[in-house]
Amino acid sequence: MDSMTHPVPIATFTINPTVDLSLDVACLRPEGKSRARLRSTRGGGGGINVARGVRRLGGMALAVHTAGREVGARLNRLLDDEGLAHLPIEIGDDTREALVIAERESARNFHVVPAGPTLSAGEERYCLDTIARTAEYCDYFVLSGSGTPGLSAGFSAAVARTVAATGAALIADIAGTQLTTMLAEHVFLLRLDRVEAAALIGRPIAGYDDARAANALLLERGACDHAITTVGALGAVCSDRSGHQLIAAPNLPTPPRSDACAGDSLVAAITQRLTEGADVARACEIGVAAAAATVMLPGTDLFESSTVDTLAGRVRAVRWTDAVAD
Structure with a gap:
């Protein structure tokens, strides 16, 4: 698809995608061979998974990504x-390439992911040029996934400025140095997991109050219009300048299997619902349902839309009315 002539509601960018090899084993053994069944081979990485989730919910998204040599x-x-x-x-x-192993006896999952390729300065610039041309033709642009080794510290901040210049709304789900440098910019929506939120506020994210504190800090800094911090199996807190909303995850009908793509599922559902006219808080409720639908599946499998619909009715949302201080 030519992103410069065919508008799409949503575009995503993945700078460090993967080819995920998913295996099923009865039990991983320390000696000898652990016989495995190949479940799937699919493209992965944050933005690619988000685009896949958007499509699964009936939407349309363009996944922009790097691709190198034979694996690319x-x-x-x-x-x-x-x-x-x-x-x-x-x-x-x-x-x-990444390896995803589902161990049947323990119902545990192992996700083994190498660091990935190193981009040259010229390749980084070309990525930014492509993002600029693509974002011009979409409503929402999603930056998601881990960076590459040696990536310029200010790359994601440059993405934020590039997308802002096009008028598209940037949704970011990133970590580490890339997140830290982006906080000096202003984006539409930031999603944090518990690790990044804990680093931000200097204490573990044990519950909704801690997630609310992380969101409040982002908003007070002027880093975003909307902040969402996820709290694992508890759900998430969604915040804007008018206040905070606690979103409690539904009880699962089956035990959790893997959280590998839970965050990507949440972001996909939020972004798709926004294109349909939902407000961020309501979109986040559907996002929590999508994340819950995904953790019931092994490896890097993504939710089924019918499961999201079922679980969405079991999500509970409570509004905190205290506004974020200016």
Whole structure:
């Protein structure tokens, strides 16, 4: 798809995608061979998973991503075969491969992910140029996933400025240095997990009050219009300048299997619902349901839309009316 001539409601960017090999084993053994069944081979990475989730909910998204050498070519083929609209950016280093192992006896999942390729300064600039051309033709632009080794510390901040210049709304789900430098900019929506939120406020995120404190700090800094901090199995807190909303996750009908793509599922559902006219708080309720639907599945499997619909009716939302201080 040509992002410069075909507008789409949502575009995503993944600078460090993966080819995920998902295996089922009865039990991982320390000696000898652990015989496995190949469950799936699919393209992955934050923005690609978000685009996949948007499509699963009936929406349309363009996944922009890097693709390097032989593994990058395989990634492109996998996304083509899946029918996912995507725009690859060719790089000189190999795209990474990840291993996802579901152990049946324990119902545990193991996600083994290498660091990924190193981009040159010229490749970083070309990524920003592509983002600028793509964001001009979408309503929401999602930046999601981990960075590459040696990525310029200010890359995500530059993405924020680039997207802002186009008028698109930026939704960011990033971590580490890339998140820290982006906080000096202003974006539409920031999503934090418990690790990043804990680093922000200097204490663990044990419950909703801690998540609210992290969101309040983001808003007070002027980093975003909307902040969402997830609290694992408890759910999330969604905040804006008018106050905070506690969103309690539904009880699961089956035990959780893997949280590998829970955050991506939440962001996908939020973004898709926003394109349908929902406000952020209501969109986040659906996002929590999508995350819950995903954690019941093994490996990097994403929710089924019918499960999201079922669980959405069990999500509870409570509004805190205290406004964030100026």
